Amino acid sequence: MNDEDPTTIEVLVCLNRRYGEMQKSCSASGAELVLSALKDAIENDPLLADRVEVSGSPCMGRCVYGPNVRIVGHNMWSEVSPGDLGEIMAALRTLGGHQS
Numbered sequence: 001m002n003d004e005d006p007t008t009i010e011v012l013v014c015l016n017r018r019y020g021e022m023q024k025s026c027s028a029s030g031a032e033l034v035l036s037a038l039k040d041a042i043e044n045d046p047l048l049a050d051r052v053e054v055s056g057s058p059c060m061g062r063c064v065y066g067p068n069v070r071i072v073g074h075n076m077w078s079e080v081s082p083g084d085l086g087e088i089m090a091a092l093r094t095l096g097g098h099q100s
Helices: 031-043 082-095
Strands: 009-014 052-057 069-071
Touching (some): 009 031, 031 052, 031 082
Parallel strands (some): 009 052
């Protein structure tokens, strides 16, 4: 998180990969696509581009339900796909003081 600006909103996308047969994980379930799509959506949103930092994270402990996305200190979503980002973007706008 940006230590210079306490209004920065931090979003984490779990990128953990578990190896072995039948080992579901965020990475194996498409987390990299979610991370890329979320970064693009935020960069293209003038209300959020300067307020939100998105990064990959280690395991969030919900591998079976991945990909997992967390707004630090607020919401967490599981089984996220790029098509689900509307709800996350709406939550970010609300946290940023903007209505969707």
